[in-house]
Amino acid sequence: MKVVDGIQMKMLDQTAMEEYKIPGIILMEQAGMAVTEEIMKEIQRQENKRVMIICGLGNNGGDGFVAARHLFQRGIPVKVRIIGDIARLNGDAKSNYDILKKLKTDIKTMLDFQDIQKLSDELAHSGIVVDAICGTGLNRGADGLWKELIRVINQCGKYILSIDIPSGVSASTGNILDTAVRANKTVVLQLPKVGNINFPGADYSDEMIVKDIGIPKEAIERNNLNISLITETMIRNILPRRKNDTHKGNYGKAYIVAGSMGMTGAAMLTCEAVFRSGAGLLKVAIPQSLNSIMETRLIEAITVPLPELKKGVVGISDIEKIIKTMKESDVIAVGPGSGQTRELEEVLRNIFEEATIPIVLDADALNSLAHRLDMLKLLKSTAVLTPHIGEMARLINIPIEEIQRNKIQIAMEFAQKWKVILILKGARTVIASPEGKVFINTTGNPGMATAGSGDVLTGIVTGFLAQGIQPLEAALAAVYMHGAAGDRAAVRIGEYGLMAGDIVVELPHAIKEIVGK
Ligand SMILES: NC(=O)C1=CN([C@@H]2O[C@H](COP(=O)(O)OP(=O)(O)OC[C@H]3O[C@@H](n4cnc5c(N)ncnc54)[C@H](O)[C@@H]3O)[C@@H](O)[C@H]2O)[C@H](O)CC1
């Protein structure tokens, strides 16, 4: 499913109106009717059937006027309150306002704090409050009057339904501009906005429903919208059912360079996840002093003990051995628990120069690239980088807060500039491709914010790549399945005690649920 930012939504509007000659007032009518449908559903559930619609001066407010008219026609007790001077109303919103005035509905403007206080008193007698203050046109922080209005709405204790997006949430990023309405439900018009999906904006509505308002499907296709939600259907098409006449070689040979003294656990988690995501064979290159530990804990994998620089750390002398094994593999992953050393940087340089297979870079491999991003120019094959926000901040030397505020743009620019697939991990992981495509994942939960969770994801990406799944699809499927397995674990044991190992345990069950066997 496509996701749009504020600008793309406006473009879509223009296409519908200019190319397909659909007048804006028709789109507004459809929007208002879609909102009316959802209000009527809630009215069935409410004792108090009185509806209060709070409108801004833009088209979001216009949607509210249309809904008010439809409710009025159905005999529902409805009041409309407009924040701001109605002299500023124009276009389709003004037309719908004029109709409401003719119908002699209860419609008043709010111009000062006294009016907001009056509204607060009236809300005490309402059943449902409709937030039609602002939609994709939010273009600045809330001033004093808006702040007070939003405060009054948020503390009224009534059922709140927002039109398109809770007012105060930026449609393009999901950031909150000062303050925002906290809705029980949002009726999203035509396509989800980034602000409906990304945090913190996604937290400002308990649920959302996307309603078609009549923008032609081909108009959506033509606008080459580059942001999509990862859906179960998408993953079902990526992870095919297995054929019977196959052997382990069909499911690929994975190779991992990982682990260092005190960090064999990270390597272990990655290795287990490689197998649990279906890879046929796995070799793991580790410092030789850790070999016995790994041998005992990972019976299915073949270990490749490397002579070490110092106890427990991979040294440069191992390059030939690493490259030799790499050439016999279908994918190589570097980084989980490797430790950050100059040697690792040299190992990476050689791998980049020699590899013709996909490369997965995580954790300390990413830290080694920080301030040396130019090394990525040596790549001859596709690399999948899996930084969390902190690793990304080190990688591109930008503060974490700035990345949080603009994840999609930053991920997209990085992937296009360095021609890599970027998995920017976090709540609502963002995946960006060298072609400028962006995907947002909605599986997963806060219980997964635990040590080793990223190592598991690296293993899943590596395992899917080993099976010959194309790099972008492997990244999408891995992120989706990682979250789905984490969600299964949270259902079983809750979020507090959830450990990375629980994600590995649930992974095969989550895959079976999608693939069917
Ligand atoms: N194709 C569609 O999706 C359609 C969507 N519709 C609705 O139209 C809005 C977007 O309308 P627009 O007029 O561009 O913007 P808003 O109504 O969101 O504008 C808000 C309004 O408020 C002003 N404003 C913005 N920020 C602030 C602030 N912090 N303080 C005070 N005032 C502010 C701004 O200047 C505007 O005047 C979309 O979300 C849908 O709901 C159409 O109805 C049909 C087609």
Ligand SMILES: [K+]
């Ligand atoms: K709104």
